[in-house]
Amino acid sequence: MTSTPRWTPDLSVGHKELDGHHQTLFNLLARLDHGLETGQGTGWAQAMGQELTAYADYHFQAEEALLEAADYPFLQFHRASHQAIALRMHALVAQLAGPTLDQAVRDLRDFVADWLAHHIEIEDFEYKPYLDGNA
Numbered sequence: 001m002t003s004t005p006r007w008t009p010d011l012s013v014g015h016k017e018l019d020g021h022h023q024t025l026f027n028l029l030a031r032l033d034h035g036l037e038t039g040q041g042t043g044w045a046q047a048m049g050q051e052l053t054a055y056a057d058y059h060f061q062a063e064e065a066l067l068e069a070a071d072y073p074f075l076q077f078h079r080a081s082h083q084a085i086a087l088r089m090h091a092l093v094a095q096l097a098g099p100t101l102d103q104a105v106r107d108l109r110d111f112v113a114d115w116l117a118h119h120i121e122i123e124d125f126e127y128k129p130y131l132d133g134n135a
């Protein structure tokens with residue numbers, strides 16, 4: 001397995017609260033990876049999946065509210081991107097059962113690892129100048 005991606009200061013969006021959210025998301029991903037390594041069961045995977053989607057939903061809402069308050073001009077696109085990610089995450093979490101559990105956990109893990117880094121570095125970075133001074 002590839003190593004767990006970590007939050008590093010070069011992923012900072014220049015806003016304390018949002019950086020904290022992103023760090024929490026990376027920590028949840030690390031827990032998911034740890035569970036994969038130690039071979040946890042369905043109950044654990046489902047609880048982990050719920051926690052992850054609930055936190056991602058919470059983060060997306062909080063981020064959108066801050067962007068709205070900052071009159072971010074591309075909020076509509078950012079919101080659509082969050083919605084696409086959330087939809088896929090919820091679908092992957094719904095697969096966390098039965099004989100294909102390990103593969104389902106891996107699929108969820110790979111998707112989260114992928115969007116976390118890319119969404120922050122590409123899409124979240126675009127709002128950086130608009131939130132400056134509000135950190």
Ligand SMILES: [Fe+2]
Pocket residue numbers: 063078082119123124
């Ligand atoms: Fe975002």
Ligand SMILES: [Fe+2]
Pocket residue numbers: 018022059063120124
């Ligand atoms: Fe974000």
